[in-house]
Amino acid sequence: SAVISQKPSRDICQRGTSLTIQCQVDSQVTMMFWYRQQPGQSLTLIATANQGSEATYESGFVIDKFPISRPNLTFSTLTVSNMSPEDSSIYLCSVATGMATEAFFGQGTRLTVV
Amino acid sequence: RKEVEQDPGPFNVPEGATVAFNCTYSNSASQSFFWYRQDCRKEPKLLMSVYSSGNEDGRFTAQLNRASQYISLLIRDSKLSDSATYLCVVNGGSQGNLIFGKGTKLSVKP
Numbered sequence: 154s155a156v157i158s159q160k161p162s163r164d165i166c167q168r169g170t171s172l173t174i175q176c177q178v179d180s181q182v183t184m185m186f187w188y189r190q191q192p193g194q195s196l197t198l199i200a201t202a203n204q205g206s207e208a209t210y211e212s213g214f215v216i217d218k219f220p221i222s223r224p225n226l227t228f229s230t231l232t233v234s235n236m237s238p239e240d241s242s243i244y245l246c247s248v249a250t251g252m253a254t255e256a257f258f259g260q261g262t263r264l265t266v267v
Numbered sequence: 268r269k270e271v272e273q274d275p276g277p278f279n280v281p282e283g284a285t286v287a288f289n290c291t292y293s294n295s296a297s298q299s300f301f302w303y304r305q306d307c308r309k310e311p312k313l314l315m316s317v318y319s320s321g322n323e324d325g326r327f328t329a330q331l332n333r334a335s336q337y338i339s340l341l342i343r344d345s346k347l348s349d350s351a352t353y354l355c356v357v358n359g360g361s362q363g364n365l366i367f368g369k370g371t372k373l374s375v376k377p
Binding site for chain 1: 361
């Protein structure tokens with residue numbers, strides 16, 4: 154399994170500001186995803202981070218709000234822009250080696266917007 | 268119908284009990300099935316994959332019924348350390364991603 158380092162692990166941010174979350178993997182991986190987990194809820198896919206091209210967003214998530222970068226096969230960032238209290242959640246980076254394989258997760262970023 | 272549905276829980280059981288979790292999925296084209304475990308304030312971790320023939324890993328047994336689109340997880344001889352939320356997961360998202368159930372919380376008491 155891949156070793157995934159995600160940071161920051163937690164942050165408290167003022168509304169209207171932006172936070173960039175980093176995800177570093179110890180090996181090259183085909184697929185990288187960003188999920189959100191709101192309190193008491195399961196994981197919801199935000200987008201797939203595509204290496205060298207624009208991310209693919211799920212319905213309800215847009216690039217202006219959640220810009221994503223993936224400059225290579227081991228690194229990705231997710232930015233939560235112009236934050237509001239509704240963005241308070243856990244954000245998780247996930248990697249997989251193929252479309253039907255298990256996924257592995259970073260430790261998550263616990264975001265609180267005040 | 269939700270893509271992955273699980274028993275709502277929570278399940279509160281004594282140590283040593285046998286507990287079963289059930290899950291149904293809506294996408295008949297799904298090919299891969301998993302159970303993940305998520306501890307409080309931690310990321311989900313793979314517990315086991317689920318195969319058509321059923322599979323066992325120590326005290327844990329997973330079963331898949333493709334005709335009924337049903338997945339189960341059986342935990343025998345529950346330990347305090349089994350307390351966690353168990354997530355039923357299938358592949359088949361539009362982007363090749365996994366789809367997660369809401370999870371069932373298990374609490375094993377002394």
